[in-house]
Amino acid sequence: MKQTPRGHNRKTMAEEKRVRRCLCLVASIPMLLAGCGSDVPDLPPGSWQADMGRLRIAVRGDEADPDSAARWDGYRAHFEEITGLPVETFEATDYNGVIQAVASGQVDMAVMGAASYANVNAQIGSLAVPFATVRQAEGTMGYYSAIAVRSGSPYRTLADLEGKTIAYVDFNSTSGYVFPRRTMRDQGIDPDTFFARSIMAGGATQALVAMANGRVDAAMVTVSAGTPETGFAAGSHITVGRRGLVDPDDIRLIWTAGTIPNSPFVIRTDRPKPFIDIMRGALAMLPYEKPEVWEQMGQVSGGTFVPVNEATYAGVVALRNADIAQRRSGGSGQ
């Protein structure tokens, strides 16, 4: 295969066409071009790296945390060191951006919530699979949904919120929407009629801020590193406190649902054969070999990556499908 002036080689016609289409799109939106301009290095002909050209990873950004993009610098450098490929991360502003980037093949890999993976699975099946997730230092591989209310409010139980208002996170959020609604139904509560009104806040931080500001009575958030019995050492309620957005003493958790399997790294299976094994190993070694990068990503020391597969998320896939069927037959609660 002829090598291009920029060092591309072994590109198929289809790939070239796809790249040209993307470049056209990028060119039409100068804002998106900032920071993007990696050259493809000379890669050994016939190698899997030459087949891929570069590694593209989609992540969901956090608008409330301006440093979230910078946190990926260490990951990028680590993946580049191991694979020899230039690594690009694409930060989507919402859940759907990551989902569609993986489903369309625009990226090779992504980090996404379990329900987002379920959405991808519904679109393309095994063309993308979950292959690694985080096991927290406490040994848990999952987390919980929790309903937060203002500590000065009279609400003590879920039943107290009947006819009140709630902020969910996003339709594609596992813990902020899909999983807790299923749990409520299992407990005999129809969330579409139980709450007087619900909003989609766009993130757990935004949901908590909306609750703290009195825009809604309750917020659906994520908590982890513990159980309802031991309490939770991590979660949205801790994060907003550290950022000075909401005083942790003003938040009370009154209901939990879980556990939900931790967010997976999802990888396209139509990439060269060694890719998935190398990326799984690259992730797994990170907390042991580069603990500073692990912590830079907001992870807590003592945690690790563990392998997962489609079976790990089968329950969430079934939940999402059931929720969609429910919404189609009875409304969304909006």
Add this chain to the structure above:
Amino acid sequence: MTGRIASIAFLALMLAACGESSGSNEAAPAAAAPVLTQVRVAFEAPATGACVSSSPEFDPGQKAYIEHLSERMDIPVMLCPFASRTEAAQALADGQIELALLDAASIAAVKDVVRPIMTQRIPADLGRVEVVLAVMDASPIQSAADARQRPMIIPGENSTVLAGVQATLEQIGFAKTDQLIAPSRREALAALLGGKGEVMAMQSAQWTRLCRGETRGETPCDGLREVWRGRQPAEEAWSARRDLPLESWARLLGIHIALVQENPLAAGWIAPAMTEIEPIEATGLEKPL
């Protein structure tokens, strides 16, 4: 239709973080670096012998392992009998094999060129617990050895974590005496500041969360010093040469950590307890005391 979805997806991506870290425009060192061209794996046998990829004496687990690893690495895989771990360690150091199961004793003589890369997860909820020992800045304690026999404070907010921390401390040589169990990490800190102990020990995750604080600008660990951090030592670990190419290292690791899930027959040979295979740090076989 596909093109439209692709376009929408791309538009949805904010390229705020797009780009690459320094050095990626240069010829990629890892891609250009050599990778393994064969994997020779040591196993314990009555007598040391030649490496072979098949033998009528291999059990189904060994055969499954060779087949699985060879297919996934895309290179020949052989098993090599060794009468002792010390011999296997030396062969590893000499570049005659690529992987060997070693322990602290057998790796000691070759640890400058050989290191552990993966081990079986110990059958405990938390695996190998990482512990931090912290003291006040002004304390004369400078190391784990100095901290031995000193009054210690440990948070007990999570009983499973507490048990893991105590097991790690015991394994590295700390007696279980003279430990004050505080109800929470914040109360452990208050006890240290109040002079109720000289050393605070906790799981590294507890330490991180303690030091992050709970409100904006809070820096609870100011005035404290970390004197030791480490995990429970592993009894044995699959080891490789320190110059193992990174790509091959990642590929070997990626294949092995998924082995129990993907190929139980092969996993049963290399990880007889059938607990996960997990990575291990370079010092994972060593005891600090």
